[in-house]
Amino acid sequence: MWGQNRDPWDAYHRAVEESKRRIKAEKVHAIQRRLTEKRRIARLPNCPTCGEKCEYNSPHCVSCNQELVWAEYLVGVPGDEVQLHQQLTMDEKKYHKRREKRRAIRKKYADRNSRLESQQLIIFLVLLTIAIVGLFFLWPQLKLYLR
Ligand SMILES: [Zn+2]
Numbered sequence: 001m002w003g004q005n006r007d008p009w010d011a012y013h014r015a016v017e018e019s020k021r022r023i024k025a026e027k028v029h030a031i032q033r034r035l036t037e038k039r040r041i042a043r044l045p046n047c048p049t050c051g052e053k054c055e056y057n058s059p060h061c062v063s064c065n066q067e068l069v070w071a072e073y074l075v076g077v078p079g080d081e082v083q084l085h086q087q088l089t090m091d092e093k094k095y096h097k098r099r100e101k102r103r104a105i106r107k108k109y110a111d112r113n114s115r116l117e118s119q120q121l122i123i124f125l126v127l128l129t130i131a132i133v134g135l136f137f138l139w140p141q142l143k144l145y146l147r
Helices: 008-043 081-146
Strands: 069-071 074-076
Touching: 069 081, 074 081
Parallel strands: none
Antiparallel strands: 069 074
16 A cells, blocks of 8 residues: 555656646736736827827826826827817717617617516406406306306
8 A cells, every 4th residue: 555655756746747737827827917918008098209108197108208198098298188188078978978878778678678568467457357347247147057
């Protein structure tokens, strides 16, 4: 029996496999991190002077040292402030418009569903009424039958 006294070669190979696996996992992790960072950088705004990517709210471009001004996610050079804020307001309006549109579509579907439900309820009530009225009128004949 192997028991506590494992084959040292076995233990050695196991340790090698384990460290290989760990290295591989770390590599995959590093690739994922790099990809995430790449995507983040790709979404950053461009310097208005040299076109390089700029980190949000950084006061200067790291590439050309251009002084930068920011309006939320929009970047410009000093003097662009008014224009940037106008753009921001326009973006916000567009965003709200889109949101309103989506909301209107959702509401339309909800209304249609509730209309369908009330139609079904009306149909059910009409059929119930017909059944009750029919039973009321047929009751004398039914009584004869049942006797
Ligand atoms: Zn620049």
